[in-house]
Amino acid sequence: MSPEAFNPSSLVDVLDEQIRTAQAMLGTLDNESRALIDSNSEALNSAGADKARLVEALELLEQERRGLAATLRIELSANEGDEASMRWRELLGLIEKCRERNQRNGAMVSARREQVLEALKLLRGSELELYNSNGLKPASGSLRPLGSA
Secondary structure, three states, X not given: OOHHHOOHHHHHHHHHHHHHHHHHHHHHHHHHHHHHHHOOHHHHHHHHHHHHHHHHHHHHHHHHHHHXXXXXXXXXXXXXXXXXXXXXXXXXXXXXXXXXHHHXXXXXXXXXXXXXXXXXXXXHOOOOOOOOOOOOOOOOOOOOOOOOO
């Protein structure tokens, strides 16, 4: 595409699409959170697939945005008052919300994982030791198998 085909409104269009995609990501992260709380593996798998699709779309849009900005020699700033900068500011806020929700969901996954690991240790007959005398988690020793086929 020739540089003449690029204009500031096309940059705003790309930013608008990034905003729509980030808003969809927030919804997907909320769905993922509900699935984690409800222990709904089907909904969790669906949210994971949606998340992967949206991440890919955001990455492609970001490449397009960077290309347009470079061609137009526009550097977006969260401090400017032009239309593109206002959209940029909105996008940055949405991306920050996505990051926070994703971290919250990751913490829920980690907590659930720890619960499952501790339950497995108990089932295998090992003693539940939370911390050793140094205040550290003990190294995992040999555990007896739950069964065999």
